[in-house]
Amino acid sequence: MRRFLLLALLLATPAVAQEEEPSVLPGGPGQEEVFYACTACHSTAIIRRSAFDRNRWDGLMDWMTEVHGMAPLEGEERRQIVDYLAQHFGPRGGAARGRNPFLP
Numbered sequence: 001m002r003r004f005l006l007l008a009l010l011l012a013t014p015a016v017a018q019e020e021e022p023s024v025l026p027g028g029p030g031q032e033e034v035f036y037a038c039t040a041c042h043s044t045a046i047i048r049r050s051a052f053d054r055n056r057w058d059g060l061m062d063w064m065t066e067v068h069g070m071a072p073l074e075g076e077e078r079r080q081i082v083d084y085l086a087q088h089f090g091p092r093g094g095a096a097r098g099r100n101p102f103l104p
């Protein structure tokens with residue numbers, strides 16, 4: 001049974017990766033903005049596995065623009081996107097990351 005579940009997971013993964021929707025990200029203000037601003041170049045997996053504080057996310061926006069050619073994010077849109085990232089993908093796990101079952 002365990003082996004079957006693993007296989008099912010492996011088979012399902014590519015389909016999920018190709019058909020990402022905003023709902024793969026945690027809900028809340030900024031969810032759609034982040035999804036559409038960021039998935040032009042890569043999937044959300046690269047975001048979901050990250051855990052940065054607000055400063056680092058903010059700096060990453062410039063890096064993405066300068067090095068990878070992302071359209072510059074400014075003003076209210078930038079604030080909302082960086083707030084969202086810091087809230088859900090912050091250094092201590094953020095709201096999006098479940099509890100680590102191996103820690104007390």
Ligand code: HEC
Pocket residue numbers: 034037038039040041042046047050060061064068069070071081085
């Ligand atoms: C114009 C294309 C483009 C856009 C738009 C873009 N990125 Fe990226 N991003 C890249 C490239 C290219 C890399 C490097 C990929 C790699 O190393 O495999 C990257 C890497 C990253 C990384 C990994 C950085 C690290 O040091 O581990 C994160 C996190 C990230 N992007 C977040 C975002 C977020 C959040 C957004 C939306 C605000 C975004 N990206 C929009 C091109 C883009």
